[in-house]
Amino acid sequence: MKVYAEVLTAPSADTPGTTILLHFDSKKYVFGQLSEGTQRAFMERHVRLNKVSNVFLTGPVQWSNTAGLAGLILALGEAHALDLPGGKQQGLSVHGGENLLYSLSTMRRFVFRTGMSLAVKELVPGLPEFRDENLVVRTLHILPSGMAGRARDGQDKKAFLGKAVNDMFCSDWNMNTFVDDVGAEEGVEPEHNPQLSTKLPPKGKTRPPWPASTIKSLPDTTPSTVAISYVVQLHEQRGKFLPALAKKLGIKPGPDFSKLTSGQSVTTAEGKVVNPEDVMEPSREGTGIAICDIPSLAYLPNFLAAAPEWENMETAQRTIGCFFWLTTGEVVGDPRYLAFVGKFPKSRHIISSADICPDRITFKGTAKSAVLLNSLDAELFSEPKLDCTPRRTVDPSKFEIAAPGLQWQIEPKWQLRTETVEPLFHQQEVVKSDGYKALAAVAEECRQNISAPEVSDLAGKEVEIFTLGTGSSLPSRHRNVSSTLVRIPEVGSMLLDCGEGTLGQLRRLFPQQxxxxxxxxxxxxxxxxxxxxxxxxxxxxxxxxxxHSLQPNHPIFVLGPEVFYTWLNEYSSAEPEMAAVMANVVFIPSEDLESEALPRLLEALSLSKIExxxxxxxxxxxTVAxxxxxxxxxxxxxxxxxxxxxxxxxxxxKDSTVLIHEATFEDDMAAQARAKKHSTVGEALNVAREMGAGAVVLTHFSQRYPKIAAMSDGEEGANVVLAFDGARIRVRDMARFRALKRGLEVIYSEEEVAGGQQKE
Ligand SMILES: [Zn+2]
Known part of the structure; x- marks a missing residue:
């Protein structure tokens, strides 16, 4: 049997958290933090999630550790469904600290699946350890020094939240059940859930909303600061059965042999009792790993005092082969910590910390495109930004630094495997590639076209539109989910939508130094x-x-539907820092712009109108203008x-200077666009014509189009830009984009093998 733990993600701009996958032949287990970008990182590295049965979240249940949780649960659900015949699903259990149920419940309006067998286990002190056929997982509950834990959630609250989460994932809601549409307003189409590709309900009927989405509000909660760590131990390996010895003791081969191998004693014909241990090699103690999440120095004293785990030091020293330290450089430099590590000289210590791990590029597909784009037009496209110099260093004789692919083998023998580490992204390798050389000729051709650029007569010539994420639904290798940054020089910037990983995309686009x-x-x-x-x-x-951390007393305007603000508020009450963050948020509902805050927003961004x-x-x-x-x-x-x-x-x-329009589907998928309530490229361009828009940026492409989406003939004449991740579209450069079209096609011609079914 081969058993090993592998680092899947280490802290970087792309994936702020650490995730570890523990492999057995029959099952896999996920441990660690599920931060933004985790699921995309799994996809980028082709990690198969099919046998994952249990997810163990470390640290406190806070956004930094759980932002990627819902995405991963859904991805796991799909991996399980794909794996088992007849759609039968292996059960999934998610274990984590206090507020896990609450946090998942806040997502009830936008996370929905039916028939997924999901169990959510909130880990509170006193619960029995987790045990299955492969291992035992013991939980360490660590509070910051000097802080008391919060009051335990009552049974009523737990039951309420448990039901909400159940209704999100395991409901028996059926899309073929319709009810009378009593509240239907005239002219408003029936609500359709775009996560499901189905036809619309018959006239006068509607689908009932999915059960969890109807819950108006959740029971109150307070943040929990308890950080969870785990000690994982494999079962004792029983010794081999020795048939020769059994025969010598008078046991006949056959049923009695089976009895002994299954652990039962046997009495011989002579009346002598033979016990299993008489005819077996001695068993071997089970060993394992520790995954220790120490979010800050404040947690260290209680971690070190985590009885009973460290009470029996000798056993811990003998059985913990490897420690994964999910922590900070400050903790790693602390003498108390170093003294603790010194007590485990035979164990390996893997450090995963944002200030010690180099900022590796996780999304290499996007980075490669960025290098190619930069060679096409260095002014328009910047190189991917990375800084692999860690802010702090550690003693390499004591510590190993976490990196995706790093493995600790537990069985058949303890071994650290570094040859499996994912190679770093090297810009030079792209520069040496055939694709880069092929692009050079095309780039020259493109530059010739630009030599007589059209001077744009549009107002707002210097406005820059950065399309950060241009894909729909789930991230893919080349396109992250929706986000666009608009910079108006001398005035300010705004984000138009803000999908998971937006901060990471910004960090790759703008220098961190x-x-x-x-x-x-x-x-x-x-x-x-x-x-x-x-x-x-x-x-x-x-x-x-x-x-908020950069501008603690600065207002930030948020414009969106009321339900979004409800989500932000609900979520924030489980987050220690978020109360202060939310105090700066000035929310304006899209439903009713006549908010008293509107004049302030207009002034802040030199706006005369928002509609x-x-x-x-x-x-x-x-939609917005x-x-x-x-x-x-x-x-x-x-x-x-x-x-x-x-x-x-x-x-x-009407008369927009620039229109940014979704174009989820190409023109040959008009029916799909209607069913899923999206637009095709042609439909979006038609909207632009009807508006009389000066220029149009198309985005939100289905992940089935990793390359540049196709436009029908004759539609390329307008100022049309087909967006891709990381593009910097200055209004006055719109025409330049057109001149680069051939080059962009060369860069984005690589076909992607789609992983599973994509949803729009
Ligand atoms: Zn949508």
Whole structure:
């Protein structure tokens, strides 16, 4: 039997957390932090999730550790469903600290599956250890020094939240059940859940909402600071049965042999009792690993005092082959910590810390494209930003630094395997590649085309649109989920939608040295969220927290549907730092712009007007138009979010300088676009024509189009840019993009093998 633990993610700009996969032949177990980008990292590395039966979250249940949880649960559900015949699913259990049920419940309006066998286990002191056929997992509950734990949740609250989570994943809600649509407003299409590709309900009927989404509010909660660590131990390995010895003792081969191997004693014909241990080699003690999440120095004293785990030091020293330390450089440098580590000279110590691990590029596909784009036009496209110099170093004779692919083998013998570590991304390798050389000729051709650039006569010439994430639904190798940064020089910036991983995308686009990323974040004055689908807003919390740490007393405007604000507030009450973060948030509902805060927002971004109109997509989804008063004239920017072609949007976006429109599908999938309430490329361009838009940026492409989406002939004449991740589209460069079209096609011609079924 081969058993090993492998680092899947180590802290980087792309994946702030550490995740470890423990492999057995029959099962896999996930341990660690499920931060933003985790699921995308698994996909990038082709990690198969099929045999994962249990997920053990470390640290406190907080956004930094759980942002990727819902995505992973859904991905695991799909991996299980794909794996077993007839759609029968292996059960999944998720274990984590206090507030795990609460945190998942807050996502009830945008996470939904039916028939997934999911158990959520909140780990509180006193629960029995986890045990299955492979291992025993013991939990360490660590509080920061001097802090008392919060009061335990009552049974009522647990039952309520348990039911909510059950209704999100395991409900028996059926899409073929319809009820009378009593509250239907005239002209409003019935609500459709785009996660399901189904036809619309018959006239006058509607589907009942899925059960969890109807829960208006959750029982109150308070943040929990308890950080969870685990000691994992394999079972004792029983010694081999010795048949020759058994025969010598008078046992006949046959049923008595089986009895002895199954652990029962046997009495011989002579009346002598033979015990299993008389005829077996001695058994071998089970060994294992420790996954220790120490979020800050404040947790160290209680971790070191974590009785009874360290009480029997001799056993721990003998059985823990490897420690995975999910912590900070400050902890690793502390003499008390070093003294503790010194007590385990035979064990290996793997450090996973944001200030010690180099900032490796996880999403190499995007980084490779960035290098190619940069060679195509260095002014428009910057190289991927990385800084692999760690802020702190550790003694290499004592510690190993965590890196994706690093393995600790437990069985058949203890061994650290570094040859499996994922190689670093090297820009030079791309430069030496055939693709790079092939691009050189095309790039020259493109430059010839640019030699007589059209001078754009659009207002807002200097406005920059950075398309950070241009894919729909789930991230893929080349496209992250929705997010667009708009920078208006001298005025400020805004984010249009903010999917999971937005902060990571910004960190790859703007240098981390010299304060550039801080300047970009500080400049963001507004986050606009179009609707509550998970691919449009899960990156918002990290951006808000980061902004708060940079500008503790600075307001940040958030414009979006009421349900989004409800989610932010619900979620924040489980997060220790979020109360202060939320105190800076000035929320304006998309439903009703006549908020008293609106004049302040208008002033902050030199806007003369903001208009919203309902999208034709899902309940509480909106389109928006911003009109700016800039020094070179009136600049109007419209953003569709997700929608079908929409007359109400055409009306508010009339005469837009730039329209950013979703184009989920190519023109040959018009029926799919109608069923899923999205637009095709052709439909989006038609909206642009109806608006009389000066230029259009198409984005939110289905992940089935890893390369540049196709446009029908004759549609390329307008100022049309097909967005891709990391593009910097300056309004005055729109024409330049067109000249680069051939080069972009060369870069994005590589076909991607789609992993499983993609949903839009
Ligand atoms: Zn959507």
């Amino acid at each position: 010299g304060g550039a990323i801080e300047d970009i974040l500080s400049d963001i004055k507004l986050i606009y969220v179009s609707h509550l689908h998970a691919d449009h807003h899960l990156g918002c919390t990290s951006i808000l927290s980061m902004k 919203t109109a309902p999208a034709i997509h899902c309940l509480s989804s909106f 911003f009109t700016f008063d800039l020094s070179d004239g009136t600049f109007k920017l419209s953003y569709s979010g997700d929608t079908r072609p929409n007359p109400a949007f055409v009306a508010i976006g």
